[in-house]
Amino acid sequence: MSPQRLSDRFEIRALIVRYSNALDARRFEWLDEIFTADAYIDYRATGGIDGRYPTIRAWLPPAVNAFPRMCHLVGNISVRLEGERAQARTLCLNPVVVPLPQGARPVMFLAMWYRDRLVRTGAGWRMSERIQEGCIQHNVPPHLQIPASARA
Amino acid sequence: MMSLQELSDRMEIEHLIVHYANSIDQRDWDGLDQVFTPDAYIDYRKLGGIDGRYPQIKAWLGTALAHFPHYCHLVGNIEIRLAGDRASSRTLCINPMDTPLPAGGSQVMFLGLWYHDKFIRTPEGWRMTERVEEGCFQHNVPAHMAIPAA
Numbered sequence: 001m002s003p004q005r006l007s008d009r010f011e012i013r014a015l016i017v018r019y020s021n022a023l024d025a026r027r028f029e030w031l032d033e034i035f036t037a038d039a040y041i042d043y044r045a046t047g048g049i050d051g052r053y054p055t056i057r058a059w060l061p062p063a064v065n066a067f068p069r070m071c072h073l074v075g076n077i078s079v080r081l082e083g084e085r086a087q088a089r090t091l092c093l094n095p096v097v098v099p100l101p102q103g104a105r106p107v108m109f110l111a112m113w114y115r116d117r118l119v120r121t122g123a124g125w126r127m128s129e130r131i132q133e134g135c136i137q138h139n140v141p142p143h144l145q146i147p148a149s150a151r152a
Numbered sequence: 153m154m155s156l157q158e159l160s161d162r163m164e165i166e167h168l169i170v171h172y173a174n175s176i177d178q179r180d181w182d183g184l185d186q187v188f189t190p191d192a193y194i195d196y197r198k199l200g201g202i203d204g205r206y207p208q209i210k211a212w213l214g215t216a217l218a219h220f221p222h223y224c225h226l227v228g229n230i231e232i233r234l235a236g237d238r239a240s241s242r243t244l245c246i247n248p249m250d251t252p253l254p255a256g257g258s259q260v261m262f263l264g265l266w267y268h269d270k271f272i273r274t275p276e277g278w279r280m281t282e283r284v285e286e287g288c289f290q291h292n293v294p295a296h297m298a299i300p301a302a
Contacts, residue, residue: 007154010162017229021242024229024266024288071264071288073228073244093246095264095289107262107291139291 045134264288
């Protein structure tokens with residue numbers, strides 16, 4: 001691997017991790033340096049919405065803040081470089097603490113893949129598309145169940 | 153583009169974070185001497201542990217973890233900020249712990265936490281000067297285990 005390709009892979013991996021940290025630390029402003037301004041994002045496989053980045057940027061804070069704690073552990077990052085563009089597939093294990101009306105705080109476990117498209121910009125690599133593909137759902141309270149048909 | 157020096161620094165620091173997890177999981181306490189500076193500050197209080205300087209923490213770990221027959225520390229999401237001969241990082245850890253029950257048998261609890269670390273470049277390579285835990289989630293914790301809410 002050339003130093004350029006090594007650097008590209010490191011930068012893209014860092015971008016994917018940075019996304020997890022932006023959500024988990026509730027630093028939503030970090031997302032402005034992860035996505036392109038017109039990126040397409042599709043969260044429907046885990047019960048969310050799809051749309052362009054400005055729509056998603058406004059939708060995310062209340063959607064995430066409904067849960068007191070969560071984390072998005074990413075792994076299996078497989079990057080395909082194509083010059084100024086790239087594609088990646090990443091597995092994400094996502095435990096979420098769910099506040100129930102009676103005060104209990106069970107943890108539900110979701111898993112999904114991210115299918116990403118990336119582009120090299122003057123400011124570094126950015127994500128231009130992120131599509132979720134659903135995998136497992138464990139210990140999900142009834143009011144948060146996601147229909148199986150929405151997961152793929 | 154990242155320089156080869158930066159790529160090397162990032163790989164060395166990632167290796168250090170993994171080496172910590174492997175030393176703990178293999179109960180190789182002396183392996184931690186290659187991770188921490190002698191005066192490193194470590195804070196495990198958010199998950200029910202202690203805080204202090206490395207020699208105190210090293211002595212405490214063997215006793216505290218002897219209680220658990222099996223456990224592992226899977227680390228990921230390592231985000232590193234380099235600043236010359238210093239660095240800091242945030243790492244996610246998923247930590248399943250096999251916990252003996254008072255009435256016999258055991259139960260696996262799953263803990264999620266972040267490590268907030270600081271590093272310094274020494275002649276022997278990068279070393280950790282600070283590790284502070286932040287709790288995320290606790291799942292399937294036996295009733296008799298008192299861990300403060302994350």
